[in-house]
Amino acid sequence: MKKLIVLPMALILITAFSCKQAKKEAEEASEEVEEMVDEMKSTITLTKLEGSPAYSDAELVLNSPENTTIAESGAVDFNFAVNNYELGAQTESENATMLANSGKGQHIHFILNNQPYSAHYEPTFAKELPDGVHHLVAFLSRSYHESVKNENSVVVKKMEIGADPQDTQGLDMEAPTLIYSRPKGEYAGKDTENLMLDFFVLNTTLSADGNKVKATINGEEFMIDEWAPHVIKGLPMGEVTIQLELIDGEGNAIDGPFNKVTRTVTLKP
Template identity: 70%
Template sequence: MKMNTPKLFTYMLAFLFVLASCKQQAKEKPEQEMDEVEATTETPEITLEKLEGSPAYADAVLQLEEPSNLQIADGGSVDFSFTVNDYELGAQTAGPNAEQLANSGKGQHIHFILNNQPYSAHYEPAFAKEIPNGVHHLVAFLSRSYHESVKNENSVVVKKLEVGANATDSLGLDMEAPTLIYSRPKGTYAGKDAENLLLDFFVLNTSLSEDGNKVKATVNDTEFMITEWAPHVIKGLPVGDVTITLELVDAEGNMISGPFNKVTRTVSLTE
C-alpha cells in the first residue's frame, strides 16, 4: 500500500516527539534520584541543650596547700598539694550523665589549668607540674567523673604564680576582672561518646544573665548565646574535626577585655 506524503510526514513527527520525550525522561530520572540522595545525607542540625541531673556537691571544698609561697624561685618541676573535703577523688559520679557523656574510668578528679590552656586531670590531691619562668594564672577545680566542673565558691582555686627571680607578667593579669576559663570538650571522641559532647567552662568575677554578661559559643559555624552558668550538651555534630570558640561578652554582645576571654579549641569525632 502506498502512503501519501502528508501522512508519512505526520507519522515521522509523532515518532520524533515520542523519542524526544523518552530521552527527556531518561535525563530527568538520575537528577531526581540524586536529589533524593542529597535529601537523605543532609548535615544534622547542631543543638545545644542544658545538662540536668548531676549531683550538686554544694559543700565540696578544694584548697591549695602547696606551694604555700606563690613566688617560686626557679621554673621547672613544682609540687602541688590540695586538700579536698566533702568530695571523693577517684569515685564514679552517680546518676545518668555518666552513661550519656564521655566518662573517666578513673573517677572524679581535679582539673588543673594554667593560663587557660587545656587542663590536666589529677585523681590524687598531690602531684608535680612543670611550670616555666614567668607570671601565670592558675585555676584548679573539682570535676565529676564525666568532666563536669563542680560550681560553688569553695570548689575552685584561683592563684597568680610568680616563677623566677625576675618574673614578668606578659599576660597583663587582673585577678579581679571578669574571666572565662575553658574546660570541655577536649581531645578525641569515638563511637557513643561522640553523640553527646559536654560543653563546660568556669566564669570568674562575674555572673551570666539575659540582660548582663553572657558566653557566646560558636560550634563550627553555629552560634549560641549562653545566659546561665551551667553545663550544656552539644548534639548533632558531624564526624571529623569540630571547632569550638567561647567568648565572654557584655550585654551588647561586645567581648569583655581579658587575656582568656576568647578561646578556640578543636576536637575530633570518629566512628
Template identity: 50%
Template sequence: MKSTKNLITVVVIATALISCETSKKESTTAKVEQSSEKSSSETKITLTQAPPSTQFPDARLTKKDVKMSNQDTSYQVDYSFDVENFEVGAQTTGAANRGIANSSKGQHIHFIVNDGPYSAHYMPGASDHLKAGNYAVLAFLSRSYHESVKNKDAFHLENLKVGDVEEKTIDLSAQHMFYSRPKGTYSGADTKKVMLDFYLVNTTLSPTGNKVRATINGEEFMIDKWAPYYIEGLQKGETTVELELVDAKGEFIEGPYNKVKRTVTLK
C-alpha cells in the first residue's frame, strides 16, 4: 500500500513539474511576441519633400456662376467654373510612377467649405448641400494624385452667403492655410507613402519666415517650403495629422482655418 501511495505521489509531482515547464514556455513565447510587436510599432515616421511634379504654370480656374435653391432644411449650391490650360478628367503625366494614391478618374477640382474635408469634382463644377449661413469657399485645381496646383490663378476663394442670414465674412486678404491631404482611408501599396498637402493664400513659407508646423502621430515637423510632402513609416490603423500656420517665432497666426486636425486610416 505504501509503495502504491509513493508511486502516486511521484506521478503527481512529475505532472506538476511538466505543467510548470509548459507554462514557463508559453509565458516566454508571449513575451517574445509582445516585444516584437513593440519593436515594430517604433518605426520612425519621416516627412520628405515630394519629387517635382508636372507643372501647369498657365492653369486657370475662374468661377463662372453659382446657383442656390432652397430644399426645406438646406440649400442646393451649384458652382460652375471655367478651366483653362488644364484638362479635368485626364491622368497627370507620371502619376503611375509616384507610388502614392492616384484617382482613376483623373485630374479634378478640390472643393472646400470652411475647414471641412474637400470633395473632388471631375467636371468644371461643384455641388454641395448647405444650411443657411455664411461660408468661406475654396476651390483649386488638383493633379490626378490629389496634389494641388500652386499658382496664383489656379484657385478661387470667396465668402458665400446662403439663405437669409446676417452677413458675416472672413477677411479674404488675410493669411490663410487650408488642409487638403491626407484624407480618408488608404490600403495596400498606398499606405507606404502618404502625401501631405495644403493650400496657402496670401502667405509664403521660408526658413526665416512663416512655416507650417505638422504634427503626425505626436511627432513634430517644421515645414518651410510650400510643397507636397511624403509621409513614410506609418503603422496600420489610425493616423492623426495636425497642421498649424505659424510665424518666424513659431507663434500661431490667427485665422479661422490656420489650425486643423484630421484622422485618416491605413489598412
C-alpha cells in the first residue's frame, strides 16, 4: 500500500519540477531572444561623414527656362551653368572608395516635389513636367552622391505648368524645408557596408538647441543637429526603411509638406 501511495506523489513532484524547469527555460529563452533583438538593433550606427572636399565656391545657376510659368505640359528644357565645379569628374576623396560611387562622376541632383532625384552629368537636359505647381530643388553632388552645401550650390524654383495649375502641396518656399537625397535605390556587395544619409535643408539651420532632423532607420531613432552627411553602418540585408523629419528644439514637427518623408532601399549580398 505504501508503494501505491508514494509512486503517485513522486510523479507529482517530478511533474511539478519539470513544469517549473520548463517555465524557467522558456523565460530564459525569451530573454535571450529579446537580447538578440536588442543587439540587432544596436548594430545600426549613424556617424558624421568627414573628409570630403568642401567646394565652398561651387555654384549652380539656372539659365533656362527663364520663365517658370509654362502654358503647356510636356518636355521642358533645362540649362544650368556650373561654376567652380566639374561635372563628370571623380571626386578626389577616400570617401569615393568607401561609399557607393558613380562611375560617371560628379553631377546634379534634380528633385521635383521632394520625390527621388534624377542624376544629371551634363548641365543641359529635358524633363517631362505634368500640369500643376511643382517645386524644384537642384544642387551639385559629388561623385558619391554627397550634396555640395553652400548658398550658391542650389537652385530653388516654383514652376507653374499648364493653363490653370493647381498647387496641391501648399509649400511656403520661405519656410524651413527638408529635402531628402540619400540613400536611394538598391545597394549590393561592398556598397551595403556604408550607406550615406544626406539631405538638403532650406531656410533654416540645425543645432543642438534648435531645429534638428530626426532619422528613423528600421525603427531606431537618431537625432541630427548638424547639417552634414552621415554614414549608416550595420544594416541587415533586405529592405531598409528610412524616415527623415524636421523638428524644432522642443521635438515638435515643423509644418511643411516635405518635412517628413519615408523611403525604402534594398540591400543585396
